[in-house]
Amino acid sequence: MKKLINDPARVVDESVEGFGLAHADLVTVRTDPLYVVRAGAPIQGKVGLVSGGGSGHEPLHAGYVGLGMLDAAVPGAMFTSPTPDSIAPATLAVDGGRGVLHIVKNYTGDVLNFETAAELADAEGVEVRTVLVNDDVAVEDSLYTAGRRGVAGTLAVEKIAGAAAERGDDLAGVAAVAERVAANVRSMGVALSACTVPHAGTPSFDLTEDEIEIGIGIHGEPGRRRVPMAPADEITEQLTTPVMDDLGLGGGEQVLLLVNGMGGTPASELYVVYRRARQLLEARGVTVARSLVGNYVTSLEMQGASVTVLRLDAETTSLWDAPVRTAALRW
Amino acid sequence: MKKLINDPARVVDESVEGFGLAHADLVTVRTDPLYVVRAGAPIQGKVGLVSGGGSGHEPLHAGYVGLGMLDAAVPGAMFTSPTPDSIAPATLAVDGGRGVLHIVKNYTGDVLNFETAAELADAEGVEVRTVLVNDDVAVEDSLYTAGRRGVAGTLAVEKIAGAAAERGDDLAGVAAVAERVAANVRSMGVALSACTVPHAGTPSFDLTEDEIEIGIGIHGEPGRRRVPMAPADEITEQLTTPVMDDLGLGGGEQVLLLVNGMGGTPASELYVVYRRARQLLEARGVTVARSLVGNYVTSLEMQGASVTVLRLDAETTSLWDAPVRTAALRW
Numbered sequence: 001m002k003k004l005i006n007d008p009a010r011v012v013d014e015s016v017e018g019f020g021l022a023h024a025d026l027v028t029v030r031t032d033p034l035y036v037v038r039a040g041a042p043i044q045g046k047v048g049l050v051s052g053g054g055s056g057h058e059p060l061h062a063g064y065v066g067l068g069m070l071d072a073a074v075p076g077a078m079f080t081s082p083t084p085d086s087i088a089p090a091t092l093a094v095d096g097g098r099g100v101l102h103i104v105k106n107y108t109g110d111v112l113n114f115e116t117a118a119e120l121a122d123a124e125g126v127e128v129r130t131v132l133v134n135d136d137v138a139v140e141d142s143l144y145t146a147g148r149r150g151v152a153g154t155l156a157v158e159k160i161a162g163a164a165a166e167r168g169d170d171l172a173g174v175a176a177v178a179e180r181v182a183a184n185v186r187s188m189g190v191a192l193s194a195c196t197v198p199h200a201g202t203p204s205f206d207l208t209e210d211e212i213e214i215g216i217g218i219h220g221e222p223g224r225r226r227v228p229m230a231p232a233d234e235i236t237e238q239l240t241t242p243v244m245d246d247l248g249l250g251g252g253e254q255v256l257l258l259v260n261g262m263g264g265t266p267a268s269e270l271y272v273v274y275r276r277a278r279q280l281l282e283a284r285g286v287t288v289a290r291s292l293v294g295n296y297v298t299s300l301e302m303q304g305a306s307v308t309v310l311r312l313d314a315e316t317t318s319l320w321d322a323p324v325r326t327a328a329l330r331w
Numbered sequence: 332m333k334k335l336i337n338d339p340a341r342v343v344d345e346s347v348e349g350f351g352l353a354h355a356d357l358v359t360v361r362t363d364p365l366y367v368v369r370a371g372a373p374i375q376g377k378v379g380l381v382s383g384g385g386s387g388h389e390p391l392h393a394g395y396v397g398l399g400m401l402d403a404a405v406p407g408a409m410f411t412s413p414t415p416d417s418i419a420p421a422t423l424a425v426d427g428g429r430g431v432l433h434i435v436k437n438y439t440g441d442v443l444n445f446e447t448a449a450e451l452a453d454a455e456g457v458e459v460r461t462v463l464v465n466d467d468v469a470v471e472d473s474l475y476t477a478g479r480r481g482v483a484g485t486l487a488v489e490k491i492a493g494a495a496a497e498r499g500d501d502l503a504g505v506a507a508v509a510e511r512v513a514a515n516v517r518s519m520g521v522a523l524s525a526c527t528v529p530h531a532g533t534p535s536f537d538l539t540e541d542e543i544e545i546g547i548g549i550h551g552e553p554g555r556r557r558v559p560m561a562p563a564d565e566i567t568e569q570l571t572t573p574v575m576d577d578l579g580l581g582g583g584e585q586v587l588l589l590v591n592g593m594g595g596t597p598a599s600e601l602y603v604v605y606r607r608a609r610q611l612l613e614a615r616g617v618t619v620a621r622s623l624v625g626n627y628v629t630s631l632e633m634q635g636a637s638v639t640v641l642r643l644d645a646e647t648t649s650l651w652d653a654p655v656r657t658a659a660l661r662w
C-alpha cells in the first residue's frame with residue numbers, strides 16, 4: 001500500500017485539519033468531537049443542514065459545507081459511520097432557531113447513529129428531521145445496508161435542500177424539497193479497480209486484469225455482476241439504462257446528469273462516459289438540462305465512475321442554479 | 332489496461348465532445364481542427380489567451396476556458412503537442428482586435444509548434460506574444476525538454492493573466508503580468524504509481540511496491556531520485572523545501588499554495604500534504620494567503636501530488652481573486 005499519509009489512525013484528523021486551513025474562509029473545523037461547520041455558524045433564522053458519513057468519499061461531505069449547501073459535515077473514520085456523540089454536537093452547533101435537517105445516506109450504521117443523534121438534539125430542544133438518500137439502483141440489499149444504498153445522488157439532495165434553506169424555507173419545507181429530490185434521483189456505478197482502506201492495508205476486493213464490477217457500491221461492496229472489460233459506451237449503457245428505467249423517464253422530461261468519478265479515473269474518461277450517457281437520455285427524448293462531471297462522491301483511489309440522473313422540475317432546477325459557495329461546488 | 336474509453340485513437344475527440352456538451356454555457360468545441368473556445372469568442376476589445384498541450388492533463392487546459400481565464404485551449408493527442416494547424420486557427424478565432432497571448436508549457440514540441448502558429452497568425456495580421464512556463468524545479472533538462480518543465484504553475488499563469496486581460500489590459504500588459512507570475516512560481520511533484528497512455532497500453536514506467544519517484548514530470552518522465560516509500564510529511568518536505576529554496580522565499584512574504592493531485596490520489600491525501608506544506612512555509616515566516624487543493628494539472632490516473640508555490644504581490648493577489656467562470660475553476 002502506497003498512500004500519502006503518515007499514519008492510518010491519523011489520516012482523517014490530519015486531512016480534515018488541512019481542509020480547514022485551506023478553506024478557512026468557508027468553514028471552521030471543530031475537534032473533540034471532530035466536525036466541520038460553515039463559517040459563521042449557526043446562521044440565525046435559517047434551517048441548518050447536517051450530513052456526514054464514513055470518510056474516504058471526499059469531497060463528500062465537508063467539501064459541500066458553505067453558503068447554499070450544508071451547515072455541518074461529520075466525518076467518521078474511513079468507510080465507518082460517525083458516532084452520535086459527533087453528530088449531536090454538530091447538530092446543536094448549526095441550529096439557528098428553525099431546526100435542523102439530517103441528510104443521511106442509507107447505510108445501517110449511519111441511519112442508527114443519526115437517529116440517536118436526532119434524539120439527543122431533540123432532548124436539547126432542537127427539532128430535527130431526517131431525509132434518507134437511497135439512490136443506488138444496483139442492488140436491493142448489500143453488505144452495509146438493508147434497502148438501497150445512498151451514493152452520488154446525495155450531492156443533489158444536499159445542493160437543492162441547501163438552496164431551499166438559504167432562501168428561508170422552514171424545516172418542513174426544506175425536508176419536503178429534500179424528499180422530492182431523493183425520490184427523483186437514481187444512480188449506478190462501475191469499478192475497474194478496488195481501493196485500499198488505510199487501516200486495512202490491502203485492497204477491499206479483487207478484480208482480474210480484464211474484469212469490472214457493474215453496480216459497485218461506494219465502499220467496494222458487491223454490485224450486480226462481474227463482466228469482462230468492455231468499451232466505455234457499452235459500460236455506460238449498462239449503468240444508464242437501469243437508471244432511466246427505474247426512474248421511469250419518458251420523452252419531454254428534463255434531467256440533471258451527473259457523471260461522477262470514483263477517485264482514480266482521469267477526467268478525460270468521465271467525459272467519454274458523459275457523452276454516451278447523454279446520447280442515451282436524448283435517444284429517449286429526455287433533455288439534459290443541467291450537467292456535472294467530476295470527482296464528487298468517491299471511494300478513495302478506486303477507478304470507475306457512476307451515472308446519476310435527477311428528474312428536474314421548475315423549482316428544483318432553480319434551486320440547483322442558486323448560488324453555492326463551498327470548497328468543492330461553487331457558482 | 333482497463334480504461335473507460337472506446338478506442339485509444341478516439342479518446343481525445345470523444346472526451347472533448349463530451350466536455351463541450353457538458354459545458355455548452357461556457358465553451359464551444361470546434362472540430363477539424365479540434366480546439367475549444369470560450370462561448371461568444373472572440374471578445375471584442377479584449378486580449379485573447381490561448382494555451383494548449385498534450386491531452387491527459389485534464390482539466391488543463393480546456394477546463395480553464397471561460398470568463399477571466401483562457402479564450403481557447405488546443406488539445407493535442409495524449410501526451411503529444413498540438414500542431415500549428417490547430418493552434419493557429421484557435422489563435423485567429425479568439426483575436427478581438429488587441430492581439431493574443433500564447434501560454435506555453437516548456438516542452439520542446441509545444442514551444443516549436445506554438446512558435447510556428449504564432450508566425451502563421453502574424454501573417455494574418457494578429458499580433459501574438461508568448462509566455463513560457465517552466466516552474467518545475469526538479470530537473471534542469473528531461474526527456475521532453477531542454478530547460479525546466481512547465482507543470483502545475485501553468486494554472487496560476489492562466490488565471491492571473493486571464494484576469495488582467497478581462498479587466499482590459501493591453502497585450503504588453505497581459506504579457507508582463509504573465510511573465511511576472513511565471514517568474515515567481517515553482518513546483519515539484521512525486522509519483523507513487525505510473526500512468527498508462529491509452530495508445531501505449533502499458534504503464535509509462537515501473538515503480539516497485541515500496542518505491543516512489545521524487546521530482547516526477549507530468550508525463551511520467553524521470554525526476555530527481557527514486558526513494559523508498561515514506562510518511563506523507565517527509566515526502567512533502569522533499570517537495571516543498573526545494574520549491575521554497577529555489578524561490579528564495581523569506582519571512583514576511585505572502586504566497587499562493589497549490590497542492591495538486593496527479594489524477595489518481597484521493598482528496599483526503601492531498602489535504603494531508605497541504606497541511607504539512609503549509610506548516611513548512613509558516614515555519615519560514617511565510618504567510619499562505621491563498622490556497623488551492625485538488626486535481627488541476629494531472630497525468631491521467633497517476634497516483635501522486637505536486638506542491639506549487641507562487642510568490643504573491645498586491646496586484647497578482649487581486650487578479651487571483653477576480654471572478655473566474657470555467658468548468659474547473661470558478662468563483
